[in-house]
Amino acid sequence: MAFEVPRSPVAQLTQRQRLSLSLSYLVIAVGLLAGINQRDSALNLASVYANDEAGITAVHPARWLLEETGDFVFRVRDMSYRGFNTQIEVSTVAVGADNSARNVFDQLSLARAQSLIDYHVLGYDEYVLPDESSASSMAYSFVARDASPFLQGISSVVSGLDILIVRRGQAVIVSFRSDSRIYEREVSTLRWFIENLEF
């Protein structure tokens, strides 16, 4: 049985009600701040990768998948993205005194042209490292299909950037690949990765 009254009994707010409203706004604001904190700590959480054999220490996003099996030292991939997973791959090659950066890039391009669809080199440039030393870079693109033939997805255009750092007769190649639609947003992760890379 309803228990109703004919007019608003709360037209005038009491001191308690005013205080409860203020506290409610505060709770909502604190809740949003907690959400921002939770998001930032999850998205920016980093893990350290160290490989004594290759002499490489790197910091990568903790939520990215780390792989060490393959023709690279290690690779990390952002598995949360539904299309082509953004990835950073680190590999090493020995370079001779007469080996130029262009030779290394050409070898990479020859190998990739065999395995990647519509592989194109977009250009070569100089990349300034955080310690002001210079490295070489090569930008390229290719088309990636879904790994599973049962998924009827549309192919993605992938943009890539190789950064070649030569030190003490060893070249470290940092390969960054991302869906071209989110490349500009994701490339900040590469800069952060390079800043924390030690070898």
Add this chain to the structure above:
Amino acid sequence: MRSTRAVTISPEPDEFAVLPVWQRIALQLGILSVITLAIVLASELLGLQFGGTVRRVLSLALVPLPLLLWLLLSALPEDRFARPRRRLVGVAILSGLCASAFGLPLVDDFFQIGQWLPLESVIQRIVGYTVTVGVVDVGIKFLVLRFMVLPQDLRARSDVVAYAMAAAVGYSFYINLVSIWRLDPVWELAAIVVLSNIVIQFASSMAMTLGIVASYFANAFPSVLPLSLVVAALSTGLIAPQVPGLTSGPLGTAGNITRPLYGIVFLLAVLLLSLAGTYFLYRNAERRQREITLGRGDGNGL
């Protein structure tokens, strides 16, 4: 010899001046649950499946169902009563617009929950959903109620329930529309998505209702209202991550097998618990208030 006479206790005139809310809410949620259950059973037991455009049309047709039930059973009959709640439709529309303008952009683009929440542990997911989706949803609905109806349009406790339900229906309508449009799920999963969104919004709205009622009608301690908002956000955090986990089966060699019956059983249990729990607490608070008032000898019952 003492003479006796029969005394007829007539109901208070005000009982019929406003539309009773609880029966109407229970009826519309009951109808929605039965329809969802029927769709799931038809798909599971009879193998009823649709493809292509027919599936999309049928899935999208489920989106306005909660809104239509609410309009037919709650909003439109208000005009037949002496003291209608005139801002019900306004609250529903504004809640839907706020979900579109603030709610979904905050959750998807600002908090980017798809990027990190599904990868977290169970506890982290509950906390994460509470402080992101829960706080955003509850905050928006509370602010809509605060600036549309609180306190000037509150004449009785049932008004808070009716307006909170309007906010839940309006808010979930937009979330349902976007979810079904983007995901394009099979018909049975579309029915579960619609039911889950309305259950999530209903549960949080009802938790919020208890706080508003206690604060505005019983002049409760100032921490009661904000605490109810925390409970409301927590209810979203508890329910929202469970539904996809229960509905999607384990990943096997044959692919991912959906288990819609698990999802719907969970949703019906949550719905029953939240409806019965809120009703019990609401009636209990009302009874205690009446006893206090009668003890004071105040005739109007408050």
